[in-house]
Amino acid sequence: xxxxxxxxxxxxxxxxxxxxxxxxxxxxxxxxxxxxxxxxxxxxxxxxxxxxxxxxxxxxxxxxxxxxxxxxxxxxxxxxxxxxxxxxxxxxxxxxxxxxxxxxxxxxxxxxxxxxxxxxxxxxxxxxxxxxxxxxxxxxxxxxxxxxxxxxxxxxxxxxxxxxxxxxxxxxxxxxxxxxxxxxxxxxxxxxxxxxxxxxxxxxxxxxxxxxxxxxxxxxxxxxxxxxxxxxxxxxxxxxxxxxxxxxxxxxxxxxxxxxxxxxxxxxxxxxxxxxxxxxxxxxxxxxxxxxxxxxxxxxxxxxxxxxxxxxxxxxxxxxxxxxxxxxxxxxxxxxxxxxxxxxxxxxxxxxxxxxxxxxxxxxxxxxxxxxxxxxxxxxxxxxxxxxxxxxxxxxxxxxxxxxxxxxxxxxxxxxxxxxxxxxxxxxxxxxxxxxxxxxxxxxxxxxxxxxxxxxxxxxxxxxxxxxxxxxxxxxxxxxxxxxxxxxxxxxxxxxxxxxxxxxxxxxxxxxxxxxxxxxxxxxxxxxxxxxxxxxxxx
Amino acid sequence: xxxxxxxxxxxxxxxxxxxxxxxxxxxxxxxxxxxxxxxxxxxxxxxxxxxxxxxxxxxxxxxxxxxxxxxxxxxxxxxxxxxxxxxxxxxxxxxxxxxxxxxxxxxxxxxxxxxxxxxxxxxxxxxxxxxxxxxxxxxxxxxxxxxxxxxxxxxxxxxxxxxxxxxxxxxxxxxxxxxxxxxxxxxxxxxxxxxxxxxxxxxxxxxxxxxxxxxxxxxxxxxxxxxxxxxxxxxxxxxxxxxxxxxxxxxxxxxxxxxxxxxxxxxxxxxxxxxxxxxxxxxxxxxxxxxxxxxxxxxxxxxxxxxxxxxxxxxxxxxxxxxxxxxxxxxxxxxxxxxxxxxxxxxxxxxxxxxxxxxxxxxxxxxxxxxxxxxxxxxxxxxxxxxxxxxxxxxxxxxxxxxxxxxxxxxx
Numbered sequence: 001x002x003x004x005x006x007x008x009x010x011x012x013x014x015x016x017x018x019x020x021x022x023x024x025x026x027x028x029x030x031x032x033x034x035x036x037x038x039x040x041x042x043x044x045x046x047x048x049x050x051x052x053x054x055x056x057x058x059x060x061x062x063x064x065x066x067x068x069x070x071x072x073x074x075x076x077x078x079x080x081x082x083x084x085x086x087x088x089x090x091x092x093x094x095x096x097x098x099x100x101x102x103x104x105x106x107x108x109x110x111x112x113x114x115x116x117x118x119x120x121x122x123x124x125x126x127x128x129x130x131x132x133x134x135x136x137x138x139x140x141x142x143x144x145x146x147x148x149x150x151x152x153x154x155x156x157x158x159x160x161x162x163x164x165x166x167x168x169x170x171x172x173x174x175x176x177x178x179x180x181x182x183x184x185x186x187x188x189x190x191x192x193x194x195x196x197x198x199x200x201x202x203x204x205x206x207x208x209x210x211x212x213x214x215x216x217x218x219x220x221x222x223x224x225x226x227x228x229x230x231x232x233x234x235x236x237x238x239x240x241x242x243x244x245x246x247x248x249x250x251x252x253x254x255x256x257x258x259x260x261x262x263x264x265x266x267x268x269x270x271x272x273x274x275x276x277x278x279x280x281x282x283x284x285x286x287x288x289x290x291x292x293x294x295x296x297x298x299x300x301x302x303x304x305x306x307x308x309x310x311x312x313x314x315x316x317x318x319x320x321x322x323x324x325x326x327x328x329x330x331x332x333x334x335x336x337x338x339x340x341x342x343x344x345x346x347x348x349x350x351x352x353x354x355x356x357x358x359x360x361x362x363x364x365x366x367x368x369x370x371x372x373x374x375x376x377x378x379x380x381x382x383x384x385x386x387x388x389x390x391x392x393x394x395x396x397x398x399x400x401x402x403x404x405x406x407x408x409x410x411x412x413x414x415x416x417x418x419x420x421x422x423x424x425x426x427x428x429x430x431x432x433x434x435x436x437x438x439x440x441x442x443x444x445x446x447x448x449x450x451x452x453x454x455x456x457x458x459x460x461x462x463x464x465x466x467x468x469x470x471x472x473x474x475x476x477x478x479x480x481x482x483x484x485x486x487x488x489x490x491x492x493x494x495x496x497x498x499x500x501x502x503x504x505x506x507x508x509x510x511x512x513x514x515x516x517x518x519x520x521x522x523x524x525x526x527x528x529x530x531x532x533x534x535x536x537x538x539x
Numbered sequence: 540x541x542x543x544x545x546x547x548x549x550x551x552x553x554x555x556x557x558x559x560x561x562x563x564x565x566x567x568x569x570x571x572x573x574x575x576x577x578x579x580x581x582x583x584x585x586x587x588x589x590x591x592x593x594x595x596x597x598x599x600x601x602x603x604x605x606x607x608x609x610x611x612x613x614x615x616x617x618x619x620x621x622x623x624x625x626x627x628x629x630x631x632x633x634x635x636x637x638x639x640x641x642x643x644x645x646x647x648x649x650x651x652x653x654x655x656x657x658x659x660x661x662x663x664x665x666x667x668x669x670x671x672x673x674x675x676x677x678x679x680x681x682x683x684x685x686x687x688x689x690x691x692x693x694x695x696x697x698x699x700x701x702x703x704x705x706x707x708x709x710x711x712x713x714x715x716x717x718x719x720x721x722x723x724x725x726x727x728x729x730x731x732x733x734x735x736x737x738x739x740x741x742x743x744x745x746x747x748x749x750x751x752x753x754x755x756x757x758x759x760x761x762x763x764x765x766x767x768x769x770x771x772x773x774x775x776x777x778x779x780x781x782x783x784x785x786x787x788x789x790x791x792x793x794x795x796x797x798x799x800x801x802x803x804x805x806x807x808x809x810x811x812x813x814x815x816x817x818x819x820x821x822x823x824x825x826x827x828x829x830x831x832x833x834x835x836x837x838x839x840x841x842x843x844x845x846x847x848x849x850x851x852x853x854x855x856x857x858x859x860x861x862x863x864x865x866x867x868x869x870x871x872x873x874x875x876x877x878x879x880x881x882x883x884x885x886x887x888x889x890x891x892x893x894x895x896x897x898x899x900x901x902x903x904x905x906x907x908x909x910x911x912x913x914x915x916x917x918x919x920x921x922x923x924x925x926x927x928x929x930x931x932x933x934x935x936x937x938x939x940x941x942x943x944x945x946x947x948x949x950x951x
Contacts, residue, residue, distance in 0.1 A: 274699050276833075333885055338699045339613045340884040343840060346833050347880020354873035470710050470829065473703050508714050515711040519687075519704050523694040 027097060030055065034063050034096055035081050037113055038074035045115070046122055053126040061130055063096035068123040072096065073110040084110055125152040132162035137171050144174040151211070153186035177203050184215050193223045201230030205381055209234045241381040246499050252388045254495025255395035256457070258488060259450035260468040261475035262399060265487040266443035268476050269419065271436055273331055274342040277349035278472060279465025280356075281323060281444045285315035285451020286460045287356060290365045305370040308452060315448035322352075323444020327437045335436075349465070357462040367455040387456050394453050398446065399488055405442075406484070415439050474518050480528025490529060494518075553765055556848050557758060563590075564754035568747035584743050587750050589862065591818045593855050594753035598760055598811035600838045600854035601847060602804040605764050607836065608845030609773065610800050611780030613698075615832045616705030617808050619712050620680035622826035624809025626716075627679055629729035629822040630663060631672030632740070636733050649731070650724045660722045669736055676813040677806045684805030685798065692794035692801070697783065706829045713827035728823025735817050746818070753814045757851065760807050764847050767800070776800060777845075837876070840883045843890025852892060 033055065036048050049067075052060045066072040066083040073084040073091070082102060084091040091110060093102040115123070124146060131143035140162070147155040159179045166172045180196035197215065200208040209231060216227040264278045289311040296303050296310070303310070326348055334341045369387060376385040406412035417425040418435045426432045451464070458464060471494075479490025494514060501510035522528075567590060570582035599621050606612040633648040642652040646659055665671040687708060691701055719725035738745040767773050778786045779793050787793050816822045825831075835854075842853025857879070864872040887894055 274702075330881055330885065337884075337888075339702065340888065342613070342699060342702060343833070343836060344881050344884040347837075347877040347884075350873045350877030350880065352877075354870070354877065357873075358870060466830075470706060474707060477700060477703055508718055512711045512714050515707045515714075519707055519711075520690070522696055522700060522704055523690045 144178040148178040151185040197226040250496030250499035254492035255392040258491035261472040263443040263447035276346040279469035280352040281319040281447035282451040283465040285448030286455035288315040289455045316445040319448025320441040320445030324441040327440035364459040591750035595811045595815040597851040597854040600850040602807035604850035616709035618831035619709035620805040620808035621812035624812030625816040625822040627675040628813035630666040632732040634667040680805040680809035688801040716824035730821040843892035846892045849892035
């Protein structure tokens with residue numbers, strides 16, 4: 001149905017563009033043809049539709065469209081035909097040819113032009129053939145799509161003429177598919193039907209599949225065999241696309257996990273600090289985005305599309321500074337006592353949550369998506385939303401950036417030295433307390449950045465962080481402490497496994513399986529997938 | 540045998556605790572039932588229930604203290620065992636409703652009728668009998684803890700890793716119990732109980748009885764914990780806490796010791812949950828929330844880990860504060876609780892009781908050294924107390940604790 005609607009919109013656009021040019025010459029004759037619709041019974045209406053189509057003028061399309069949808073009325077006083085839409089108690093009238101508003105009318109003053117199912121089919125086919133010759137290729141594709149949906153044999157001739165004249169490859173393809181669909185529904189000979197099945201099987205999507213399943217049950221002989229074969233082939237390709245879609249969802253979930261866990265991997269891996277307030281850093285990042293957007297809304301609405309870019313450094317700084325404050329204020333007194341650190345940071349997380357709740361209120365805050373993050377596109381038979389795609393890209397960028405910082409900068413060098421052997425690093429003159437504070441700040445700041453990204457796909461509420469903390473720990477523990485590659489692999493694996501379990505076990509049970517799996521996995525490899533080996537572990 | 544085992548648990552401190560508990564167990568129900576309304580000594584029923592709830596929390600804290608304070612296993616999932624015990628009791632109470640439910644089905648609880656279930660799932664069989672439910676209260680948490688501990692301790696998962704997977708355990712159970720098709724009432728849990736062992740669950744006498752039962756369970760569990768920690772077994776546990784590898788090299792099967800206290804502690808938590816449910820009248824999956832388990836740990840930390848009595852004290856104090864705050868200043872409560880976590884870990888690493896003990900023994904030492912001849916002042920408790928307090932926690936001085944800081948695991 002929505003396709004028909006979009007066809008209508010396109011038709012209106014085309015008609016709007018074309019009609020002024022035609023207005024001088026043809027409007028009068030067209031109007032008399034349209035007004036003729038007001039008279040007569042179904043059989044006559046069919047002829048009148050035929051006459052309208054025979055003009056070959058796209059300007060009649062809106063009238064036919066309205067007729068099919070039951071929106072075409074005539075005024076009892078002068079038998080003039082209008083497109084009428086109910087508006088409260090009265091009807092707004094639109095001229096079917098010029099599409100200009102013509103005032104309104106009461107219920108009694110106008111009368112609907114009746115159509116039956118047969119007429120509707122005729123109209124659909126007529127619209128298809130009318131628009132197959134339109135100048136806009138999008139309109140032609142939509143027209144072919146309409147015929148494909150209707151599988152109307154009446155459209156075959158129109159399609160063949162259109163195909164002969166068609167130059168655009170995409171449109172040709174759509175027309176050929178529509179042609180095939182129409183042929184299969186007609187009583188043409190077997191050879192043509194076989195060719196049609198072949199065309200559809202190459203098309204390979206769900207629509208072709210349902211069409212072919214219909215053909216399989218309605219036909220016999222070679223066509224039936226061909227259809228069965230084609231159905232199997234399409235089912236296989238759809239299964240493959242489903243797998244691809246699942247992998248994509250998994251990667252998408254995995255990149256969310258990666259974003260949430262990567263900061264934790266740094267603090268946990270480098271400093272051995274269990275930071276239970278990590279989720280709250282994510283939350284603070286999300287709220288920073290909210291504040292930035294609020295300010296932009298009130299003072300500079302034009303910048304809205306850039307709000308995330310403005311929020312990123314701010315979120316990094318805010319969360320990073322809070323992280324450093326936590327490290328300097330609390331955690332440094334607790335080094336060497338991991339269990340106490342866990343409890344203290346849990347306390348901090350409660351305080352931060354309540355603080356945010358007091359300032360921003362307990363309800364969800366709305367963070368908007370900029371234009372470039374909303375919408376979706378199709379890749380083969382998968383639908384990919386832009387916000388998910390950008391988050392995957394962003395997660396990988398953050399990961400790469402972090403790797404770069406750790407491998408290529410002096411700060412990274414010091415950090416790695418402290419991770420591998422704290423006392424040795426201290427002996428070499430590295431100020432380990434500073435490295436600790438900065439590393440903790442870095443981990444927290446990255447959590448803040450993650451918050452900016454997650455604000456685009458999750459509710460921004462004081463509890464935002466809590467939803468991620470256990471998952472993040474699972475990722476870090478699964479991937480192995482002190483190894484960012486482990487975190488990447490861990491996050492992606494868990495994401496994909498989760499999404500593959502979901503169809504079989506449901507979302508919740510899938511999650512439980514994953515948790516149980518990790519619990520068992522830790523038994524086998526207590527230090528994760530990519531454990532640090534050598535002296536670092538023993539020391 | 541049993542009496543001598545329990546007798547070993549007795550000393551001055553245990554005596555004080557038991558005396559206080561005995562007074563509470565007798566006076567509170569008496570104040571509720573015997574003292575007439577209007578008298579200043581009358582204890583209102585809601586207060587009895589509230590204090591009964593505190594006692595079950597205290598029992599849960601005791602269970603956590605046994606594994607954390609004495610064996611160094613920081614469990615962030617003990618609320619799971621608590622809730623499992625609670626569910627076992629809740630299932631018994633559901634079956635007792637009988638035909639008095641909204642739908643009046645003699646066997647199926649209301650929520651099953653509502654979900655269109657035709658017959659009772661197999662795991663609900665037997666829960667119409669109290670002895671069976673009581674057995675399950677012990678066995679279900681015990682069994683889950685045993686299996687979990689079997690895997691965890693054998694593969695030597697320790698320290699924070701263990702804490703995190705206990706948290707994952709309770710989180711997984713939380714998600715599972717939220718599901719309607721698990722047959723435990725889903726989101727709403729089990730509620731609308733009518734009576735227990737034939738007594739009306741709303742009646743004052745039943746409430747007083749439940750209070751007394753909670754008190755007795757707490758006392759009994761305390762005696763068991765006390766006798767364990769003062770036995771040779773207890774010494775090994777403390778040694779495992781402080782130097783696990785060394786104990787292993789000395790030839791002890793560390794995982795067996797851990798598994799034993801872990802399972803016992805889970806069963807105690809289960810009993811606590813079973814006593815909790817009839818008093819609050821509901822059990823739902825929210826009890827599995829990881830946050831609950833962590834809160835229990837802070838009760839123990841406030842009271843003083845490795846002191847047993849401290850756990851009880853901490854649970855009662857923190858929960859009393861919670862009740863008061865959430866009524867008077869609900870905004871402040873999470874700040875206060877969060878601050879408590881930070882404050883206790885930073886400034887009171889031994890908890891209230893541990894700090895008092897330290898002060899007490901320091902005072903005694905000074906007195907002893909000033910007057911040598913005065914040797915009758917009880918030399919035993921001094922030695923005992925310093926053993927009980929956790930030895931692994933260094934004072935909060937950064938310079939000292941820095942040495943082995945790079946690892947999430949304890950130094951051993």
